Amino acid sequence: MAKGFIEPIEKPRRFYKAVEVVPEDGGFAVRLDGRGVRTPKGGRLTLPTRALADMVAEEWAAQGETLEIAGMHATRLANTAIESIPPARAETADAVASYAASDLICYFAEEPVALVERQQAHWEPVLTRIEEEAKVSFVRAAGIVHQAQPEETLAEVRAIALAEGDFGLAGLAFGAALFGSAILAIGLRRGWLTGVQAFELSQLDEIWQAEKWGVDEEAAERAERLKVEALMLERWFRALPD
Template identity: 55%
Template sequence: MVQKGFIEPGEKPRRFYETVAVEAGEGGWRVLLDGRPPRSSRGAALLAPTRALAELVAAEWEAQARHVDLAVMHATRLAFTALEAVPTAREAVADQIVRYAGNDLLCYPAEAPEGLRARQAAEWGPVLERARAELGVALEPSQGILHREQPAHALEAVRRHALSADDFTLSGLAFGVPLFGSAVLALGLWRGWFSGEDAFALSRVDEAWQESQWGIDEEAAERTARLLSEARMLEAWFRGLEAGPVSPA
């Protein structure tokens, strides 16, 4: 039996609540299901630092139908990660982001065909230059498929930006880098350089080129739609964090 308000990873319980609400509480904004906060398997109550972020999470709970499917509730799972896992593992999370920067997608353009290479240069080049100019993240593109060691100062800049973020923002960055295959795109989305949809489009220039040449199969289209929804959620996550600190009525 599923305890009301308690979620065990891997389970898909029936929807056990009728109402979803957001309420100011001690330390943040609480998401409430029939007046009680949902809790993780480790006992953490669902709490967000801004009302906008709590409402983003609450919308996921409201959208559940007969069953509660945590697999599609990305903001909820990200919130629990920010509350439970990240506070005691910030250095390790930053290391993960730095590792992606060391092999950043934007630094590995295709060697051929020329049309694809030109498109990648046109779309990725300005982003890399902005990262260099505004963040001090001066990554160097590879001239082929072989790994290129990135400058230590560029990777240290990535680490510095990651560790400057609060736990919720750092959780978002850690979610974004594997989604995009790029620390630069995750940092850019956080900084508001582009929308989640545009960041996702930048991450799949190669795939889009291939689709324009050979068409799109159903399985690939479903995967693209799923990942795009995650990118849109991440944009809402970062913008929700910008909405301001807790200000209980």
Template identity: 50%
Template sequence: MSHIPPLDPNVAARKGFRESEERLKRFWKAVDVAEGEGGWAVTLDGRTPKTPAHAPLRLPTEAAARLAAGEWAAQGEFIDPATMPATRLASTAIDRVSQVREAVAEEIAAFAGSDLLCYLADHPTSLAVEQAREWTPWRDWAAIELGVVLEPAEGIRHRAQDPAAIARVRDLALRLDDFALTGLAMAAPLLGSAVLALALQRGLLSGEAAFDLSRLDEAFQERQWGVDAEAAERTAARRAEAVLLDRWFRALS
């Protein structure tokens, strides 16, 4: 079971905030950030809002605090948690990930054991060629730069990976602070890949590029058969999550 809530706005709106807060009226006029002990706080009329667990909403960098503060400033008459993804990430880091870092790192590492980049199509050939061309450089990067050596396979049959590679991903995750670790824990399931998540976190891939790499098979199927409106809406929502995570990591760096 995952130790962090999903980033999807509809689910997070239900789980990341208490029910009573979903229709809480805006009670502030001015939004700013302020540096203090432990980082940068969002301020509403000079006071720091609290996370769902009643901790101060304080982030490690000014840029990250301003990213969250922008969401508070953009609220209308009522607070809409679905429009506050950076605030949810910060609250998750403060309230939950800080308490279960080892378990969260294990969840991220598990994606290395079944990493999307290791499963090449056995047919059609054109898709397999595209996957090999686009994914091989990132597996090579993980091996050379991160020490994470993953072996590819054809088809959907599971291929066990070297436990040392999985352990290495876990160690890399644990080196991150709570806020970056939270972002990585959101990125790995979104992209289906620990490698792509780490490349995004390190700024080597944009959110758009990482997301496009994660859905080569979907894009291929869309080119063959087209795409309906519902599927396009789901894809757009997932792409928006990837873009938000990109902004999150850049604000933390």
């Protein structure tokens, strides 16, 4: 092998034909040729609702000759909810609150005026709604200099996260990281934002720049990948237990 050459990682080959969802242990399991799917640590991949199990099953059924693990977003999120969240619920809620501490939609541009006006028109209603529903207050900032948020606000965001079950908490943490905003993740969870709306609100600056200066192909491809994840997360939240 030539020095400096990195051999490409071979993707795992599809090893099954049939995919089905069956009731199991009070939930629903995905089976491949009759065998249950395992999490990375060897646990059973059992989902609390049929709708969640269907999401995972669809990903496995959609695979071709090789497995595109990176694109199996619901499966990876389910693994997180089952294996990573239970022993780290407090830490995960802290992570959600940390996004609220420097939430994307609290940082308005200083200029140009057209961008500032667009941010105010689209972000302010979301901020107002979370403040009214959660009885909290978010400090708006101009520019990129960090602005501390009230401790009571961050404590309430943490409480909102901890009130979720493992699958809901996994979704909130995923959404906060995806959008750079705990507020947008909570809005999507509560159903007053769609996945597309939450994504576009998180990309408002990038959308404005593309309108003004043109579309960068690499940035556009990345945005499309993120949008797919936002759409998955909307469906994920809708599939959670009542």
